[in-house]
Every structure is written in C-alpha cells, then in structure tokens.
Amino acid sequence: MAERFQIAIVGSGPGGLSAASRAAEIGVSHVLLEAEPHLSNTIYRYQKGKHVxxxxxxxxxxxxxxxxxGSRETILSAWNDGVARLNVNVRHGHEVTKVQAQPGGGFLLECGNGAQFLADRVVLGIGLQGNIRKLGVPGEDxxxxxxxxxxxxxxxGETIVVIGAGDAAIENAIALAKxxxxxxxxxRDEFARAKEGNLRGILKAIEDGTIQCYYNTAPEKVEALTVGRKKGRMMLQTPQGRAQILIDRVIARLGASAPRGFVEGCGVKFPNKDPAAVPAISPQYESNVPxxxxxxxxxxYPLIKQAMNQGYEVVEYILGRTVEPADEPLLRDKLKNVPNFRSVDAFIADIQRNVPLLAQITPLQLREFLLDSDIHAPRPGTPVFEKNDYTNTFYSIVEGEVEVIVDAAQNKRIKLRRGEFFGEMGLISGRRRAATVVAGPGAVLxxxxxRSMNRLIQSVEAVKREIDKVFIARALQSRFTPESPIERLNEVVESARIVQFKAGDVVFNEGDVGDCVHLIRRGSLTISRxxxxxxxxLSYVAAGNYVGEMALLGDNRRSATAKxxxxxxxIRLDGDAFKRLFQRDPLLRARLQSEYSNRTASNLAMQQMPAGGxxxxxxxxxxxxxxxxxxxxxxxxxxxxxxxEKACAETHGGTSRLDREAGPTFANVHVPTSCRHCEHPHCMKDCPPDAIHRAPNGEVFIADNCIGCGNCERNCPxxxxHLAAKPPNKPGLLSWLLLGNGPGPGEAPYDPKAAKGSEKKAVKCDMCKDLKGGPACVRACPTGAAIRIGPEKFPSYARDRS
Known part of the structure; x- marks a missing residue:
C-alpha cells in the first residue's frame, strides 16, 4: 500500500531541499523524492571547486x-548536515515518472523503481538539468x-572551446584556462546574463589574454580530424567571416529547457509552445492544477537564493499561512509613488492584465524585472524623453497614455495607450530618439x-517577436507614411523580415533585379558603383534610412551595390507589397520620387568626383x-x-583625451585618436560599476564611480x-607669474611623475558636454583644421574635399 504524506516534494534542488527542510523543521508530514544517490544534482554536477x-x-x-x-563542496556539505540535523525524510533513487491527481483529492506519485506515494500536496522542484540544449549543428554528438x-x-594542455555566455560557461572557461x-x-556582443562576479572574472581573463573570446559568433559545424595532433576542428561564423579553429575539446554550456513532457503529463499547462517558456503559476507558486x-x-527563477526562499514560502502557503515574499519591501518602496497603489501583487496583476508584452512572463519573473526597472507616474505634459536624445531605455505603459510628437510644427501627435510600449527604436538602433514623448493623463510607466531589457529579449522568444513586430510597423510608419494609420501597413509588415549582415557583406549588387527595399534597423550601409x-x-546610409527603392520605382535593376x-x-520589405503600398498612397509615391531625384543627383555628383568616394x-x-x-x-x-591637445587637457583637469599625432591619414584627412561616440558603444557593454553613460545629446562619458578595472579600455577597438591618475591641482595664475610654479596657461602636459601612486581611472573624450560652445579641441584650432562630424555628413564632406 502506498505511503501517504501531507506534502511530497519532487527533486532535491535548492527549492525542493528548502521546502522539505522547512516541512521537517515544523513537523509537517513529508517526503522528498530524489532520483540520484545524492542531494541537489544540479549543484552536485557543478565543476569541482566551483565558487557558488x-x-x-x-x-x-x-x-x-x-x-x-562558497565552494561547491562546502555548500553541499552544509546541506547534507542540515538535512541530517532536521531529519528530512529523503528517499534517494526514487525518480518520479508520473504525478496524477486523484478523484477524491490529493495525488498519486509513481516512481521508476515501482514505489508509489500518496500526498495531499505536491511541490515540483526538478529543475532543468535533464534537458540540456545541444549545439544544433553537424558534429554536435x-x-x-x-x-x-x-x-x-x-x-x-588542450585547446578547448567553451560555447556560451552564461555563468556556467564563464566558470568553466576560467577554471580550464589555468x-x-x-x-x-x-x-552576442556581451555577457548580458552573467552574475556580476563572473562578468568581472571573464572580462579580466580576456583582457589579460588568458582567454580568447569571439563575440557575435556562432558555430557552423564540428568535424573530427584523422591527421594531426588535434581531435577536430570547428568552423565559425564571425563578424569578419568564416573562421576555423583546431581543437581538442568542445564544452557547450547552452542552458536547458523545461522537461515539458513530464510536466505536461502532470496536467500543468505552459503559456505557449516556446521551448524557453515556463509554466504559468500563481504568486503562491501554485500551478493550474490545484x-x-x-x-x-x-x-x-534559477538563482539559488531565490529558489530556497520559494521552497520555504511554498510550505507556508500550503499550510494557509501568510508570508511576505523576501523581495516585497524592495518592490513596495519602488512602487510607493504609484497613484492608488494597493500592493505589489495587485500592481503585478495590473501589469499582466494591461501589458500584453509583459504578460509573456510569470509573476515571479516580473518581480525580478521590476527590481531592475524604475516606475514613473509623471504629470500630464511632462516630457518622458526628447527628440534627438541619446537614451536607450525601454518603456511599458501600465496605466494612462503618452503622446508621441511626430511633427511639432503641425502639432501632429500619436497617442499610445495602456498596454503599449515605446523606446524600442533607441534600444535597438542605438541612434537618437526619433520623436519627443510626453506623458498624458494618468500615465504610469x-x-x-x-541591459535588463536585452536580457529579457534574449531569454523569452515571445517578447522578442512582439518587439520586432511593433518595431517594424512603427519604423515603416515613421519613415514612409507618418500621416497614415498603422493598419494600412499590415500587408507590408506581414511580408517583412529582419536580416543580418556582417561588416562588408553585400546587401545587393549592382545589376541585381530589384525585388525588395531594406530599411536599416541597426548599423549602416555604403552605396557604391x-x-x-x-x-x-557614392554615399553612406545610416540606421533609420532605407535603400533599394530606386529599382522598384523605375522597375529596373539595381543601379548600385549596397554593403x-x-x-x-x-528590415527587408517585399517589393511587390511595397509597390502596392505606394501605388495606393499618392503622398508616399510623391515623397519617394522626390527622394529618388535627390539621390540620383547626389550620386551623379559623387561619380564626377571619385576621390570623394x-x-x-x-x-x-x-x-x-x-x-x-x-x-x-x-x-x-x-x-x-x-x-x-592643450585645450583638451586644460578642460579636463590636466589629462588630455586626444592624441593628435596618432591615427591614420588619407588625402590630408587625418583621424586622430579621439572617441567616436559609437552608436552602440563598445565601452558601455561590460562596465561593472555602470560608470559609462550616454548624455541626451549623444556624448558618451565616464562618471566618477569608475573603479579603474580597464574593461572599457580593452573593449574599445x-x-x-586609457587609464590615468588625476594630476595635482594646477597652481594659480599669480603663483605661476610670480614664482614660476607649475605649467602656465596652455602649457601641457603635467608632470606624470607627480601623479605616481594615485588611483587610476578611465578617461576619454566627452565632447566637453558641460561646456557651452562645443568641444574645446575644435574651438582652440586657429586654422579651422579640426572639425567634428557625424557619418551622415561623410558624403558632403567628401565632395567638398574632392
């Protein structure tokens, strides 16, 4: 006859182990069923000596x-001691194969070894370790x-490729590199999902050269070798093209997916078919199966401490007790200024009811999302951000509305209401905000x-799909038909798809049949003949613009090559659908024909001056x-x-951020060593203290909380x-005049020995963002030789010099 317990816990991971321990501590009848002969198989299988x-x-x-x-061994030892001390009823070697609700209440649990158990309540804490994701390329096995x-x-002594950007991959790589x-x-281009300590560790190892890293790279295939010392080779797709690595071993740490078959067999429903989806559960961790x-x-919730807190709390909930989640005080403090705030749970319920994008994730995931975010309730008319700002945060509208000012002169505005989102263009393209957004009545944002939004996009495919779909529709509307309702674009939106190109890749060739238009979502193209x-x-085309319409308007072949x-x-727009759009819209057709004429004239002018190209x-x-x-x-x-250089030093406390002599020159055009303020700054990607920011006007600058780790110096291509110590304060003018102390006005550099031993921090050009009149280097040039321009002005600059 099957034993009966008040609570059966399946799996002795951190959550299940904590639940069983709490049940044992307060004398609740329970059983902890574990398939392996040891506790917490996930932690047990961590690499030896791993710091957790x-x-x-x-x-x-x-x-x-x-x-x-502490170390893996220390933690497992403490847990084994705790389980013994609390007399937890753990049954090893009991792999649960079926959980079935009983007609009269409770559950029957069947194990692979034939054992059966009855329980009033069941807690699943089985984790994901049994469903490892593989490479998905030839040679993965x-x-x-x-x-x-x-x-x-x-x-x-081996050459080992570690694939992945999460904590497990980082920890494996660092340990193996010894x-x-x-x-x-x-x-991807950064380690967005890593814990802070692991992030610092991997970046330091890459900086020191003990680990080599290929960013934005994917494996193409793995092959065994029969000749030579190495066991095999891996072919890669890198931003620079295909690459080959001879290897002894591949360790792929690509995470795992939920054991969906077993969980669904228990009656639990998933919100969608996305392999990364997690079951929908209540704030009390109860599934759709009562x-x-x-x-x-x-x-x-993969973090150990979070899982352990959940294990404790779920037992309290099962017993009918009220317990406040551990993150409740932190979230309550964030939400205290929200109008009519009732409780954290009520606000999360409002989000899931009102915001379809965030309804894709569970209440538990939402809590973590909110901890990373800021909540605003601005007064009506308050700017959320201004047109041409260089900010890249993402906004979700929980209540009320906002107005997007499309055309200030004509007071043309678009309302976005509860449930919609905005800011995706700045997030994705890295360019200036395309419009001003002001708060409307009752706005809660x-x-x-x-970084947090990218982590969500990378981990939840449904969120990525929804943002991409809205981005395409809005980009088409703002660039082509701002005066038309977005619904008119449905056919073009449905036919559109996002395509990616590495630097130097051909988008289309001169002479190709024109079958599409490309709207640049991120990056930039050159047009050549x-x-x-x-x-x-002939020209340079930045994000937010489009190419390829000339062949469609003329019904001809491509007149130039785009790279x-x-x-x-x-965003690749199907040519036939796009033709039907501008044939229905005379304003769009007139606008395209006007731009067609301007581009033709500009290209002809550049052809007459090939040196400009x-x-x-x-x-x-x-x-x-x-x-x-x-x-x-x-x-x-x-x-x-x-x-x-002297003006730069004078402006920035004695340390110049410019090296005039360094850098290449062509046709008297010299590119000195000075910050370019990239659209997606490499330096920002892996800054542990989050010290690098972008000002609303676009200046990328380093704040005073820099810790001098050197990650930005390494990441900047x-x-x-560079890292520099702050020089001593410059003596005053009278001290210099009367006593000859220190350098005089315009004299630089300071004595670097005077700053020896001082703390070094990263320094770079900030375009003199706090000074009126613009960058000091340009203002100080007596001949007008120094200028600062954006890439969109390259064609006119090149023509002027030809």
Whole structure:
C-alpha cells in the first residue's frame, strides 16, 4: 500500500531541499523524492571547486538550511548536515515518472523503481538539468563535444572551446584556462546574463589574454580530424567571416529547457509552445492544477537564493499561512509613488492584465524585472524623453497614455495607450530618439534599462517577436507614411523580415533585379558603383534610412551595390507589397520620387568626383561607420600647434583625451585618436560599476564611480580610452607669474611623475558636454583644421574635399 504524506516534494534542488527542510523543521508530514544517490544534482554536477555565489545580495535568506557564498563542496556539505540535523525524510533513487491527481483529492506519485506515494500536496522542484540544449549543428554528438564539466583539473594542455555566455560557461572557461588554451564563443556582443562576479572574472581573463573570446559568433559545424595532433576542428561564423579553429575539446554550456513532457503529463499547462517558456503559476507558486506547486528553475527563477526562499514560502502557503515574499519591501518602496497603489501583487496583476508584452512572463519573473526597472507616474505634459536624445531605455505603459510628437510644427501627435510600449527604436538602433514623448493623463510607466531589457529579449522568444513586430510597423510608419494609420501597413509588415549582415557583406549588387527595399534597423550601409573598373563609394546610409527603392520605382535593376559598413540589421520589405503600398498612397509615391531625384543627383555628383568616394571608403575602413561624432583634422590646414591637445587637457583637469599625432591619414584627412561616440558603444557593454553613460545629446562619458578595472579600455577597438591618475591641482595664475610654479596657461602636459601612486581611472573624450560652445579641441584650432562630424555628413564632406 502506498505511503501517504501531507506534502511530497519532487527533486532535491535548492527549492525542493528548502521546502522539505522547512516541512521537517515544523513537523509537517513529508517526503522528498530524489532520483540520484545524492542531494541537489544540479549543484552536485557543478565543476569541482566551483565558487557558488549567493546573489541577489540584497535579498535575505529564508530557509532552515545554511547558504552563503562558497565552494561547491562546502555548500553541499552544509546541506547534507542540515538535512541530517532536521531529519528530512529523503528517499534517494526514487525518480518520479508520473504525478496524477486523484478523484477524491490529493495525488498519486509513481516512481521508476515501482514505489508509489500518496500526498495531499505536491511541490515540483526538478529543475532543468535533464534537458540540456545541444549545439544544433553537424558534429554536435562527436565524442569530444560535451555539455557538462565535472572536473576542470582532468584536462591539461588542450585547446578547448567553451560555447556560451552564461555563468556556467564563464566558470568553466576560467577554471580550464589555468592549464589549457581556452577560446570562448559568445553568440552576442556581451555577457548580458552573467552574475556580476563572473562578468568581472571573464572580462579580466580576456583582457589579460588568458582567454580568447569571439563575440557575435556562432558555430557552423564540428568535424573530427584523422591527421594531426588535434581531435577536430570547428568552423565559425564571425563578424569578419568564416573562421576555423583546431581543437581538442568542445564544452557547450547552452542552458536547458523545461522537461515539458513530464510536466505536461502532470496536467500543468505552459503559456505557449516556446521551448524557453515556463509554466504559468500563481504568486503562491501554485500551478493550474490545484494543489500542485512549482519552485526553482522550472518556475523561471534559477538563482539559488531565490529558489530556497520559494521552497520555504511554498510550505507556508500550503499550510494557509501568510508570508511576505523576501523581495516585497524592495518592490513596495519602488512602487510607493504609484497613484492608488494597493500592493505589489495587485500592481503585478495590473501589469499582466494591461501589458500584453509583459504578460509573456510569470509573476515571479516580473518581480525580478521590476527590481531592475524604475516606475514613473509623471504629470500630464511632462516630457518622458526628447527628440534627438541619446537614451536607450525601454518603456511599458501600465496605466494612462503618452503622446508621441511626430511633427511639432503641425502639432501632429500619436497617442499610445495602456498596454503599449515605446523606446524600442533607441534600444535597438542605438541612434537618437526619433520623436519627443510626453506623458498624458494618468500615465504610469515602467522604464527598463537596456541591459535588463536585452536580457529579457534574449531569454523569452515571445517578447522578442512582439518587439520586432511593433518595431517594424512603427519604423515603416515613421519613415514612409507618418500621416497614415498603422493598419494600412499590415500587408507590408506581414511580408517583412529582419536580416543580418556582417561588416562588408553585400546587401545587393549592382545589376541585381530589384525585388525588395531594406530599411536599416541597426548599423549602416555604403552605396557604391563600378566606374572605370574601380569601386567608387557614392554615399553612406545610416540606421533609420532605407535603400533599394530606386529599382522598384523605375522597375529596373539595381543601379548600385549596397554593403554593410559595420554589423547591420535591416528590415527587408517585399517589393511587390511595397509597390502596392505606394501605388495606393499618392503622398508616399510623391515623397519617394522626390527622394529618388535627390539621390540620383547626389550620386551623379559623387561619380564626377571619385576621390570623394575614396575618402568615404577610408573613413569606413577606420570604423567611422559606427561613430555618431568623430574628430577629423585637415592636414593641409593643421600647423601642428597642438592647441587642440592643450585645450583638451586644460578642460579636463590636466589629462588630455586626444592624441593628435596618432591615427591614420588619407588625402590630408587625418583621424586622430579621439572617441567616436559609437552608436552602440563598445565601452558601455561590460562596465561593472555602470560608470559609462550616454548624455541626451549623444556624448558618451565616464562618471566618477569608475573603479579603474580597464574593461572599457580593452573593449574599445579604437584605442581612445586609457587609464590615468588625476594630476595635482594646477597652481594659480599669480603663483605661476610670480614664482614660476607649475605649467602656465596652455602649457601641457603635467608632470606624470607627480601623479605616481594615485588611483587610476578611465578617461576619454566627452565632447566637453558641460561646456557651452562645443568641444574645446575644435574651438582652440586657429586654422579651422579640426572639425567634428557625424557619418551622415561623410558624403558632403567628401565632395567638398574632392
């Protein structure tokens, strides 16, 4: 006969273990069913000696078991001792294969070894370890490709590729690098999902050269080798093209998906078919099956401390007790200024009811999302952000409305109401805000930082799809038909798709049949033609603009070649659908024909001056295509007075952020070493103290909370950031005049020895953002040789110099 318990806990991960321990502590009848012969298989399978962190540090721990940052071995030992001390009823070797609700109430649990148990309530804490994601490319099952690392010390002298950007991948890479050559493959341009400590560790290892990292790179295939010392090779798709690595081993840490078959077999429903989806559960962790609860990674909360808190709380909820979630005081403080605020749970329920985008994630995930975000209730008419601001946060409208000012002169406004979102264009493109947004009546807004929003987009496919769909529709409306309702664009939106290009990739070739239009969502393109057997660049097209319409309007072949200047994403619009749109819309057709004429005239003018195209090509080759503001010096006018450097030093406390002599030159166009204020700043990506910001006018600057870690210096591909100690205060004018102390006005540099031993921090050009009149280097140039321009002005600049 099956044993009966008040609570059956399936899985002894942090959540399940904490739940069982709490039940044991207060004398509740329980059983903890674990398939393995040891506790917490997820932690047990961590690499030996792994340091386990106790994030989030701001949350208190609720559990009878001890947990604080330490080695894997220390934590497992403490948990084993705690389970023994509390006399937890754990049954090892009991893999639960079926959980079935009983007609009279309660559940029957069947195990693979034939054992059966009855329980009034069931808590699933099974985690995701049994459903590892694989590479998804040819060769993913070769013997030297593995998805787990138990002991880094077992490998020595090997070339090992670690694939992944999460904590497990980072920890594996750092541990293996002590006695192996380690190469990390990151599919994205930053380690957005990593804990703070791991983020600092991997960036330091990459900076020191102990680990090599390929960013924005994906594996193409893995092959075994029969000749040579290495076991195999991996083919990669990198931003620069295909690459090959000879390897001994691949360790892919790509996470895992929910054991969906088993969970659905228990009667639990998932919100959609997305493999990354987690079951929908209540704030009390109860699933759609009454009496069946889910905690831990399966509920979307993979952090150990969060899972342990849930394990404690779920037992309290099962017993009918009221317990405040551990993050409740923090969220309550964030929400205290929201009009008519009732409770955290009520606000989260409002979000899920009112905001379809955020309804894609569970209440538990929403709590974490809100901890990262700011909540605003601005007065009507208050600007949320201004047109041309360089900000990139994302906004969700929980209540009320906002107005998007499309055309201030004609007072043309578009209302966005409860449930909609905005700010996605700045988030994705990295360019200036395309419009001013002001708060309307009753507006309650969630403002989410770029890093947190990107993490959500990367982890929840449904969120990414919805943002992409809205981005496409709004981009089409704002760029082509701002006077038309967005519904008129449905056919074009449905036919559109997002395509990606690496730097140098051809979007279309001169002579191709024109079958589409490309609206540039991120990055930039160059337009060129073959003239006299030579490729001549005619223009530069930045994000927010479009190319390819000329062939459609003329029903001809492509008159020029379009190439990606940097890594670029475009919205590819089907040519037939786009033709039908402008045939129905005479205003759009007139606008396109006008721009067609202007582009034709501009291209013809550039063809007459091929040297101008060479200048554009030179600037693009220097990476200027991703700049928003770059310093250029006309060598024909420069008299080498170095007033630009001296002015920079005088403006920034004695440390110049400009090296006039450094940098390449072509046709008297010199690109000195000075910040380009990139549209997606490399320096911002991995700043542990979040010290690098973008001002509303576009200036990228470093705040005083810089810790001097050097990550930004390493990440900048243009060498415009360096670490420097603050020089001593400059003596006053009288002291210099009367006593000769220190350098005089305009004299630089300061004595670097005087600052020896001082704390070093990162310094870079900030375009003198706090000074009226613009950058000091430009104002100090006596001949007008120094100018700052954006890439959109490259064609006119090149023509003027030809």
């Amino acid at each position: 962190m106790d994030e989030p540090g701001i949350l208190p721990l609720r559990s009878p078991l001890e947990f604080k940052a 070769l013997p030297f490709v593995q998805y787990q690392l138990d002991d880094p010390g077992a490998y020595s 006695q192996n050559t380690v190469i990390v493959i990151n599919r 009496g069946l609860y889910i905690v831990g990674a399966l509920a979307g 969630i403002e989410t930082p770029r 073959q003239i006299g057997g030579k490729e001549v660049v 990606a200047a940097i890594a670029t994403e475009t 060479d200048i554009i090509s030179f600037l693009i080759a220097q990476g200027a295509g991703e700049a928003t503001d770059i310093l250029l010096i006309d060598e024909a006018l420069c008299v080498r007075c170095d007033n630009c 243009y060498g415009v950031i």
